[in-house]
Amino acid sequence: MSQGQRWNRRQALRRACAAASGLLAAPLVVKANVLGLADSVAPSERITLGFIGVGMMGRGHVHHLLEYAQTQILAVCDVDRWRRDDAKNTVEQGYASQAASGQYKGCSAYNDLRDLLARPDIDAVVIATGDRWHALATILAAKAGKDVYCEKPVSLTICENLAMMEHIDRYGRIFQAGLQQRSTPEFMRACELVQKGRIGQVRNVYVTSPGTCYDVNFAPEPVPDTLDWDLWLGPAPWRPFNRVFHHVGPPKFVVPWHVCPDFGGGNLTSNAVHAFDVVQWGLGMDESGPVEITPPETGKVPLLTYKYANDTLLQVTPRLDPSHHTIPPGWDANTPIQVFGALFVGDSGWIHVGRQGFLEAYPREILAETPASTEPDRPVTNHHLNWLSCIRTRERSACSVSAGCRSTIVAQLGCIAHWTQRSLQWNPEKFEFVGDVEANLMRQRTMREPWTV
């Protein structure tokens, strides 16, 4: 097959999944040879992959990882038969188009992740299930000796993060959290400048996508024949099927289940977590976190507000409101905070970063500084390739398990503050609330049998 044909196929695949990618905001797809990676890799040298969860996000990952000559997708898994068959067909058609024979049959489809993880020929897995499965699937994968790419938020509860970190560390696995802004130039630049003190001491950080979820009780509906509802629920408490949680067949929405606390944490864990990751990174808090969380329900603050030990405040708000925010010089109060991005405000200026290359600063001269050079052998603008590279080198990935868990915890702390309706003190070293028994109980939930971590 010529390069032109191959590129056309890739473009077609990309167009097909572009709409579905949605929030994935997938890493820019750059041809492997452009990145200096061999376009043909001996089968024995390829990283073999399995996919757990091939809904909207998982399908996007399949399409992107199908691009690389250094990987071979051996299996897909989903509790929705249509989705796993569709993903299997996508993989086999993708490889068939590259084969001299024009045919390929080599991708298995599983209903149960345990069957996929039992395969010794799979090196690594991409986990893109619902949040309720993220930690458990990661831990099962680590126990099976697989490296992991896991969608965000990487867990459902605070204690799941601890178990994930323990298991990934115990088995020395490479873990990449699906917080892909870590591999995106504008975010790298923004965080570098913040960390270098170019806006002085950071006093306030603003991110958007507020709100958690509260218990729901949808009417029972018949479980579709093509869906394994018990395995869909997995470790979550049993409740009857309703199409709000899962649309059988092609996914219609990214995270439809995040309206229910058994399955997600609403906007904070589904969307704001990307922004929290940027905040943690920019503030140099990858091994720590905020120490106080105050929700608006207390009446003490108008917005969900976090405080770090150095008194830096983090607020979740769509825009700055002159009635309760100090508008920094050079900032137009009508400007919305970038979704998934962050506004860092320091003593001597501000930096506002968002997706699609959005990067603004005041004073503007801050951005004139030449950015730090990137290592030529690290494909930093591609989160997947960073993961694959780290699988080979065994180096720390762009968003390691501890960084991914810490950012996820920020979102989970916000949920618990909303749920308890009180200001909470958090000890980020001990991973526990200070003097609040109930809040501490909310760090962990009992998994439905047979699951446990």
Place this chain on the structure above:
Amino acid sequence: MFRTTICLAVALGGWCGCGAWADEATDKAFAVLKGYDWGQDRAALQPIEAAIAASRSDGAARKALEQRLAEVLPTQAPQAAKDFVCRQLSLIGTAECVPALEPLLLDEKLGHMARYALERIPDDAALQALRTALPKASGLRKVGIVNSLGVRRDVSSVAALVSLLADTDAQMAAAAAGALGKIGNADAAKALGEFLAKGPEALRLAAADASLVCAERLLADGKKAEALAIYKTLSKPEMPKHVQVAAVRGQVAALGQKK
């Protein structure tokens, strides 16, 4: 809307002292709870949650709420109602509600939610309920109880869990191994060592994983020699490669430990 209701109830409850208005709303919610089923308006139960939030610093009120919730469990109330009760008791439950939760451990539909509450109740009575239910339970309910005893790191259950390593149900034996690993004392380590050596090949990975966890627990308790012995076994060439890696990492950590 729900949040507004809660905040209003909390505010009024605090303002009125005992809160007659809140009591009336709470009574009505408890009346709904008796017949609460899947698909019903969730907002109807919000006053109970508001009353619980308002009673945070009122021990007597909270105790009364706990009692009222527990009283629903032995009734013919629908599963959804008991599910709601277990969720609330997981946050405010004490030894007082354990007798109402204990029978549910053997219930096919509610066994998990009973554990959901009991696992979080710190009182030893909750642990005792899990221990008592263990020999009576079967199948997945029993696996769940084993898991909970592991999460609670119940040393008193070690003997019972060791006997389950020989269970013909692989899922049960694997769960018992996992629980013993989490408990991580000398008796658990000994049993896991034998299970690793003589247990079924299909459970070797589960045995190895549990042994690794056990070694970490022993190390944390200052039992370095015992931990190193486990790591030595697990670093042998016949072990899966990633287990060997984990064992070597464990050895390095143990040897780097000062005491």
